[in-house]
Amino acid sequence: MVPLAHILALSVILFGLGAAGFVFRRNIITIFMCIELMLNAVNLAFIGFSRYLGNLDGQIFAFFVIVVAAAEAAVGLAIIIAVYRNRGSLSIDDFDSMKL
Amino acid sequence: MATGSNMPLLLLAILAKVGVVLLVLLTTIAYAVWLERKVVARIQSRWGPYLVGPHGLLQPVADALKIFFKEDIVPTEVDRVVYCLAPFLAFSLALLSISVIPFGESVTIGGATIHFQITDLNVGLLFVFAVTSLGVYGVALAGWSSNSKYSLLGGLRSSAQMISYELSLGLGVVGVVMLAGSLSLREIVEHQSGLWNVFVQPVGFLIYFTAAVAETNRVPFDLPEGESELVGGFHTEYSSFKFAMFFMAEYANIVTVSCLATLLFFGGWLGPVFGPPLLRALLPVFWFCLKVFCFLFLYIWIRGTLPRFRYDQLMAFGWKFLLPLGLLNVLVTSLVLAWRST
Amino acid sequence: MAPLFYIFAVLAILAALSVVLQRTPVYSALSLIVVLCSLAVVYLLLGAEFLAVIQVIIYAGAIMVLFVLVIMLLNARQETPSDRSRLARWLGAPLLLVFLGELLFAVWERFPAATTRAAALPDAGPRAVGALLFRSYVLPFEVTSILILVAVLGAVVLAKKRL
Incomplete structure (x- = not known):
């Protein structure tokens, strides 16, 4: 079994790389x-926690993050x-x- | 899987299965091309290939040899990495989705159960959609990396088309999923043992099939290629083996989509089963293949008959007709299901 | 299962590095797709099948296609480095490292590898996730649907030259 700490470490590293790229x-x-990368890092943490607490709520959160990311991408790219x-x-x- | 805990044997069985499925799929692709040339030729009062072998049956071999020995040209201005990646991406993704397609009922021979399926996911249907949705990249990247206006236009068009019709493709299937209450392809087929879904969900089937034709970039929705306006579309700059990969990917996608249509709407491997045990075991596979073949024929028939859409017509049809119809179908199905359960 | 996790974790990190370091946006986008797909495999290994597939369909199959399309449309080639962000470079890099170190330290402190053990694997098939989504989380679900509607309208208004 993969320890939770390793999953969270992966999540932190991905988040850090995303933040570095953002800057x-x-x-x-x-x-x-890079923002999308950070969102994914957060999702990974959610799913890791969901797995280790044994309930699905974390997955639902990750689901909402994905949906909001889709909306965000549409508006952002526009x-x-x-x-x-x-x-x-x-x-x-x-x-x-300040103006276009 | 086989009921033993023998790990290497299990692995060997899986590898053998993958090998057999790949071999059959590739042969099917090769002969689908031959079939297409023959049938379209008949529709247009021609003979089609008939020189190589009886009835031109060895034509696929000749084609393959020709393609292997052609010069592989990489134009100077292309983005090399992406240009070489795109056809591989398209081809491997097209092959990937066959892994969750069940070909027949499980049979037990000598204590070992054999599933006619590489792997049974409980989200099998979604897996196929996931792989199909990645298929856009092959086309889009090919168009972009070629650094040519025809390729770029073809790539842009086809990405837009594939994204648009993916929605309808999904919506057409939602009704079936609601009826079966499962996303596993095996369970969806087993649910149809009484009545095929095509009789319960005729609108869903029409939406699915139309969207599937568009998704595989076939006539009358073959605008990404559109020879008469875009030279060759996204694969204008491709030659030799890389072109062949796009070509095979297209036919692999057609086979997958036909398999899916058979599974979701025409009862998969269900059909009259009789005779000795061996025949009993193999008949479901035969029924499945027969149904898939009918769909392949239908594809070719459509290609030989219908003219191409205009691009704005295509988009308007997808967004303003097919999508609302799909939503309506989902609404009606769920209302009926809710009404029946109360 | 564990070795697979580490393989894909390393793959995700390498691809994420490539997202940040590539100068050509298309390469960044391709690397990001690799990150997304390897994360999907990680989700699968953690028993979140439905989410793994959703990740590929929505993230890799829809959102990133949108990115690639925009990159193609705007013909974004290599970016030119500029001197205007010198402050960010000299101040940002150490601060970021400190922040990362702190986070990793906190993770290690709070969840030591020896003591955390996995709870019983929850059934994360589409049925279970759907039931939870439409029972306990109905209100957030409906709110997101409104959000998406607004986003669609916003995108059309912003991107269209004349309405």
């Missing part, structure tokens, strides 16, 4: 993908397309004024 990358799509149309760039260095 260091300049391309807005890559940044968005925003990216709208911004790209106005700025002609995907680098977040170019998105520094």
